[in-house]
Amino acid sequence: MKDIAELLARILIAFVFIYEALDAIVFFNKTKATMTAYGIVWQQDLLLKFLIGILLVGGVLVLIGYHARLGAVLLLLYWLPYTLIVYSFWDDAPDYKRIHAIYFMRNLAIIGSLLLLIANGAGRFSIKRLIYIMKLPR
Numbered sequence: 001m002k003d004i005a006e007l008l009a010r011i012l013i014a015f016v017f018i019y020e021a022l023d024a025i026v027f028f029n030k031t032k033a034t035m036t037a038y039g040i041v042w043q044q045d046l047l048l049k050f051l052i053g054i055l056l057v058g059g060v061l062v063l064i065g066y067h068a069r070l071g072a073v074l075l076l077l078y079w080l081p082y083t084l085i086v087y088s089f090w091d092d093a094p095d096y097k098r099i100h101a102i103y104f105m106r107n108l109a110i111i112g113s114l115l116l117l118i119a120n121g122a123g124r125f126s127i128k129r130l131i132y133i134m135k136l137p138r
Contacts, residue, residue, distance in 0.1 A: 006123030007065075013113050014063035017075050021055035024048065038085055054078050062117065065126020072117040079114065083107040 024031045032044050040047070054074050061071025087107060089100035122128060 003124040006120075007125040009113065010062055010065060010068065010117070010122065010126075013072075013075075013110070013117065014059045016110065017055045017059035017078075018063070021052050021059065024052050024055070040085075051078060062122075065122030066128045066131075068122035068126065068128070069118050072114045076111065076114045076118070079107065079111060083111070 028048065031048060035041070035044055035048065055078060058071040058074035058078070062068050062075065083104060087100045087104040089097050089104050092100050
């Protein structure tokens, strides 16, 4: 049961970040406008493409369980600053404070799941374990 729960958790975690990357690709210009609204104006195209790459690579690594710890670290490097910048509820107007606090706490839970993945690894059902079992060259 533990192995299935780890696999399901990895799939759900990866889905959040892969979806975020695909959304940023589809709505590239709107994402740039949002970045401008938050004061991120330095090299927007380059930065956004880099962040999309981090989201895709990290999400896929977590999903397949090959170097899932590295993937989780990449995602954490994106998600922590994103959470602090976008959901800084302590600076928000009273109308937005409550909802941004809820989103902030949700993102902390996602950060916790990434930290658990970093600590425990991908688990039994992963490509890395499959390569090890089949004794394929690494």
